[in-house]
Amino acid sequence: MTDENSDFAQTSPSPLASMTIARVLGIDIRMHFSVVVIFALISTSLAASIFPQWHPEWGTAQNWVAAVSAAILFFISLLTHEMAHSVVARRCGIEISAITLFIFGGVAEMKGEPKSPRDEFLIAGAGPLASFVLALLFGILVSLMVGDPQSLLNEEDSLNMADLSVLATICMWLSSINFMLAVFNLLPGFPMDGGRLFRAAIWWRTGNLMQATQMAAQVGSGFGWVFIGIGAIQLFSGNTVNGLWLILIGWFIRRLALTSVASMMLDQALRGFDVRAIMRTRFDKVPANTSTKQFIDDYLLRSTQQLWPVHADDRDIGYVTAHSFGGEDSGLKEATDNLDQHMHPLDQAHSINPDLSAKEAFERLAMYPFPLPVVEDGQVIGIITHADIIRWFAFHKIAT
Template sequence: MQQMVNGIFFGKAFGIPLRLHYSWFIVFALVTWALTVGYFPQVYPHWSTTTAIVAGLLTSLLFFGSVLAHELAHSLVAQAAGIRIHSITLFIFGGVSQMAEEPGRPQVEFRMALAGPATSLVIGGTFLALYFFLKDIPEFVRAMSFWLGWINLVLAGFNLIPGFPLDGGRVLRSLLWWHSGRLLSATRTASNIGRGVGYLFIFIGIGLIFYGSWLNGLWLAFIGWFLENAAATSYRQLALMDMLKGHTASELMTREWPAVPPHLTVQQLVHEQIFASGRRSFPVVDADKIVGLVTIHDVKSVPKEQWTYKTVSDIMTPASKLKSVEPNDDLGKVFRILTEHNVNQVPVIKNGNLLGMIARDSLLTFISIRS
């Protein structure tokens, strides 16, 4: 399961930034509450409240550590295949890896997809081995090991359901792709199955609600809605990228885009450029080389009383931090930059020279006409 970028940074593993989406705190609290108030007191009624709380917290943390390990396995296989991983984010439904690109070969996707469930199976088997074969370890540890063992097996089994974008759906897509050589067709089939799985979960969830198990029913229906939406969105995105394939940045860029020098004051920028042209962004050029980009958002960050002496170079985004493309790059790369980095324009640069700019509106119009 891919794609989610916002969140709180909490560390790195194998060079990959790790994040917690805000929704993760909801599911962490729910799992901890269920373990502390429900599972452990029922199975071990002789435990004190403090023991149940500590066990619940530790087990919940170890569970999400297992989810992270599952996602890391996907990412490490991807990295070994030369795919850059921007980050891993834990959220309400598990974890997602933000990849720089989709796998280019079905064999790579097959290995990537199986790596996560295989890791969960190994983790689950290890915890269950602790429970069944090490009878002399403290009951506290055995209790946590049993729950963590079976929940990791459940996690592996759930992810192997053959509905895209679950891991099982990715395995199915890779096999269909491998057989037919057509990624888009394989994705359409796997996504339709994924949507079917989502609708089935919603139907079962509604049934559980009517039978009185409203919490489990609501949760299952929510998961079903997420799967259906993710499957449909994944196919639409791939279809869009397929449509953009073969079209280059040079086709869409605006060559006559006004540039400004770095020594221009903010006041001059506003009155002589923004008001005059109606543009919201300007490449900053010095000696025919692009040195940065200044936008109306940069201007808004400067108090008005400082406009007379603050210069463009003080507030611009330097060229080293810009996300840019070359004229022969396909429009799919432009689309990824616009969406992943939430910017409104992408400079087209070659050998340090600015050739033009591509605005978000221009790309959206291009997509709309060809859809």
């Protein structure tokens, strides 16, 4: 049950596989399809294992009704945890676009990073605090329903549980699961809440956000390994499902830690730059009446350039790339047509605006992994690829 910020787009559940189920305090609540899996897992484990142990006298129907109700309330608890992060983030001036529930818990998608260690501390702390408060509230409800809480403490668990009503049983489980949720999220591995608190502390001490992030992410990655290790031990001792689950969570924590640092470094480096600052400006153009054969012999095979603007009468009318010709097997050596037969237009879908931010260009080129012409007033003024931005970033990183 982890959560993270929006800027780590690579690790967020895909918005394509999510649907909006509600809108609370102006925040879209989305559900990723993987929630169905975890919902089924939780309901089944409650109905088939946990509740029958606590209440041998319950029938199958009663077990399932209680289990499904508890699972729904669990997801509402999860949502409350994320809402707590979101409300505090908003008070700190960070916009929240949506909360998405997915297989590993919830994600509050924040637009931007906390501006100070104090903000980070408050935002990160709000979620676990909400979970602790829920644990406490459900615990209080149980004690109110039991009447004499002392009777729960004195006897053995199995006996006590049987005395609980359906409602009290559900509250009991919710109290413990919310407590566990808070504790799990407080593990100091970035970008989990505990890792964010840890980062806020280092940030506050050193004043260096990047260094703090790297340290917190290293601890996060270490925790990922601990989970994988414990999972492997469980796996080999015959506890297959638990083992696999822990390995999966460990892998996920590690991935979050690594990608969040990479994404943050990239963010930092690209901040304030637009496409114009990063694009390639040294390139050749090709006349539209060039034959395809001549283009391949004289341009394509003589340069590492990946995209050629095509011009006619001093106007750019399109472009070709090495991919425009349908591969090496298409008998291009014998091609008799002209270049304009293979040209892409310079429309919005096939070009990029020089004023687009470097970050947005990076995201767009990740979705469309080919070089794109940078077009201003109908003329190609530059060429940009995903690799160009990474290369630019690598040089920039060395220079700072």
